[in-house]
Amino acid sequence: MQRSTRVSMSMVAARAGVSGQTVSRVANDSPKVDPETRARVEQAMAELGYRPNRAARALRTGRSQTLGLVAQTLATVGNSRMLQAVAESAASRGYALTVLTLGPDADIAEAFDRLRDQGVDGAIVLNEATALARDAASAGLRLVVVDSPPDDRFAVIGTDHAAGARAATEHLLAAGHRTVHHLAGPAGPFAAAERERGWREALAAAGLETPRVARGDWSAASGFDLARRMPTERVTAIFAANDQMALGALRALAEIGRRVPDDVAVVGFDDIADAAQFTPPLTTVRQDFDALGDQAVSRLVSWIEGEHPADLLLAPRLITRASA
Template sequence: MPQPTRVSMSMVAQRAGVSGQTVSRVANDSPRVDPQTRARVEKAMAELGYRPNRAARALRTGRTQTLGLVAQTLATVGNSRMLQAVAEAAASRGYALTVLTLGADADIDEAFDRLRDQGVDGAIVLNEATALARDAASAGLRLVVIDSPPDERFTVVGTDHAAGARAATEHLLASGHATVHHLAGPAGSFAAAERERGWREALAVAGVEPPEVARGDWSAASGHDLVRRMPASGVTAIFAANDQMALGALRALAESGRRVPDDVAVIGFDDIADAAQFQPPLTTVRQDFDVLGEQAVGRLVSWIEGEHPADLMLAPTLVRRASS
């Protein structure tokens, strides 16, 4: 069976009525092409199914058009959504994506070495891995870190988790609850620590002594177990550090005969795709994973192209539903 003919730059040039050099400039994102000509060349590329040769481009530009992504795990809903958002944003800019998960061993230095060996142009580090990145030998890698304290070595993109947690806690207090119990995320997670901080700050402003924190691992099973072991009396409001733990809390409350929100109000964090389908629909704090991924990739590409971009903090939104 004959192999399909690879579309060449000269074929694109002939279709667009331009020189091969002009096609090369468009393929390499050169600014030295006027918009009308660029549009004509891009139209010809699309019609012919032209795909740039990455190896040849890397030799010409010193770039591989490949980004790295490092995560502790992709098993959590938040990390899997971030992976999807980053992958789509990278593809829209013509970049491939190499993904490394650290697993239980958490050797981020080895992960960075592997990315350097593969010649990535830069990398994005997700959530729990950010604490490790601050102590890693990241020299030579352009890094955008999702959810981290400011660090001059990185560009940081994140959600204002503390502000979201404050809004959730204030909403519950304003609804008449004397206090709010917190299902916290795992120790060592920057996002979990910031959400706990926001919860504590809202209680402090209201003059309320915070109850003992119940610490989970982001999973629905941990939320279920923590709430199942809570006392039946004295708990009227729960702020969970993510929607999965809130889901486990709803199940534990239903099993004990406590009604939501009549007996216990529940708020989560993230606004995952199914949060509105929980029973009852979950009040939660929405962080926009699509915008996070888009901004992380955009800033990394800007850095690759010579501009060290500023940090960015995105404001979350409290989404009120029936659970509170």
């Protein structure tokens, strides 16, 4: 049986018409290569199927070329989409990814110690684990946290959830509704609190009293239960903290004979892949998970390479469909 030939740096150098040192610099992301030469070397690598030796690179650079991702759970749509985006962005930059899920009773300090023991160059922390990250003994580990208040111990990237919630609430008020009821997310996550804050601010700016919050757990089942218990004869507009809760509310309203949007208008948040297929198609606030994942990785890699990144807040966008 014939063995496949391992592609070497010298083979790439010959294909690209450059020196072996130039190939090494490209493989190690050195800035000392002009863009035209870099493109030629990268094309030769792709054509030959060259894969840099990660272990050898780690010895040369003192870096493992591995990032960590920390999440309380990957069961939520937002976290699973973030994982996909982070994994793709990390791979495109030549980094491997180690994923750590905490569960409800995790020892956060021990979890970050495990990441350090595995030699990751830095880690991305997703929304529900944000508060835990602030309490972690994370000295020596570069962190980019998704959805968090500013903190000197790590870089922050996120969606402007409050702005998205204000836009959703203002859209419903502009349609003539006297107030807007809120199916809120759980009390802990930063994103849920910011969406609730934006809803409250929009009502206050319109001079309206704030209805009592109905708090769920991000699931469609909780949206269904909460909407069933609302005083439906007085509710004409609902802003749900995410699309799953909005989906549950749509089912509840259908079961009690309330038409959407004629009797009750409903707006969600996230714009999940199936939101346009709800009955009726869901008006919602879109956050760009692909951009969030890519920017989180970009900032972490920049930090690993010596440049402390600035915090970044991405603007969401209201997507108007038939439910409101």
